[in-house]
Amino acid sequence: MPELSNRSLDRGIDVLETLAQKGACSLADLHRHTGLAKSTLRRLLGTLMERHIVRQSLTDKMFRSNVIFPPGSDAPQALELAMLIDRAMPILSDLTARVGWPSDIHILSGSRMRIIDSTRPLSPYRLNHGFVNRVINVFGSATGSACLAAMSDETVAEHHKNTANDATWGLKRFETDLQTYLKRLQEVRKTGYGTRLSNYLGETVLDDGLAAIAVPIFVNDWPSGAITLIWPRAYKSTAEFAALHLGDLKRTAERITEAFAGKGEPLPKG
Structure with missing residues (x-):
């Protein structure tokens, strides 16, 4: 045969x-x-x-x-999250085309955030490019605070417990405690967007000089990630920038959530 x-x-x-x-x-x-x-x-x-x-x-x-392989590979995401990326990027590209400023998409990966992609190459503003698959601190980042604010305080406490003694990934890095951080999340819920902690300058060696606002995106009613709008801190204050662009950012997050759930407009293949 x-x-x-x-x-x-x-x-x-x-x-x-x-x-x-x-x-x-x-x-x-x-x-x-x-x-x-x-x-x-x-x-x-x-x-x-x-x-x-x-x-x-x-x-x-x-x-x-996008296929899950054993440890040691490039940490590919589950197919569900890969589909989220496919649906998100055309919508994020549309946001950048409208407002000019770039947007990153991050996913929650354990008790950290992971950068998945960015529209920085499409923006007319020459901001430094992000790094795909870079892991960032969930408590200090704008996207992390956006995701955590969409969770219960008990769930946030679990993330704190998982990183309590970690000077890189826990609250210890920012010399603050859980109760103080939970009060900050109350402000995030009130304003409707996440921001960086004032003493968090990203995971680069030098201060990148950028500011960001972030809102969560949901997969099966869970805040699985977040999207940002990014600008140089010297350009406008966070409140001024949010007053101009928060509405667009929230509508974009809603479109992504609906697209993943199959409720939005069909997206082109490929």
């Missing part, structure tokens, strides 16, 4: 295995690692992206796997 095989399927698996082993890859990287022609890779990647198995980040144009 002849051996059964499917050449295209075999090549597609080669691409997925490479992304699992090497992490984020450019087209040139995949060509080098797999030996496949770039024209072949483009066809394979087109199919894999249409089926939400692979995504290409807007920020760095790198390809990443």
Whole structure:
């Protein structure tokens, strides 16, 4: 009996295995690692992206796997969150086209936030580019406070417990305690948006000089992530910026939540 095989399927698996082993890859990287022609890779990647198995980040144009692989890979997200990214990015791009300022999308990853993508390359304002898959502090970041404010105080206390002795990822980093932070979340709920802690300058070595407001996005009624609008701190105060753009940001978050739930307008494939 002849051996059964499917050449295209075999090549597609080669691409997925490479992304699992090497992490984020450019087209040139995949060509080098797999030996496949770039024209072949483009066809394979087109199919894999249409089926939400692979995504290409807007920020760095790198390809990443949406399939969960064992630890040691590029920490690909669950397919559910990959679908969220696919639905979010066209809507976020529309927001940046309207207001000019860029938007990042972060997801809650344990007791940390993870940057998934950004519209910074589309903005006319030359802000420094974000880093896809960079992990940031949930308590200090605007997106983290937006997500935590959408949770109960008991759930926030669990995140604190999980990071209580961690000088990098816990409240200890900001020399504050849980009760003080919970009072801050009350303000976030009142204003309707999250902001950075005043003594949180991001995860870069130098102060990036940026400010951000953030609102949560929901998957199955849970604040699984958040989106931001970002601007230079010297441009406007947070209150002034929010007065101009919070409405657009909230409507964008609602569109993303509805699109993921299948209630919004259908999005283009690919």
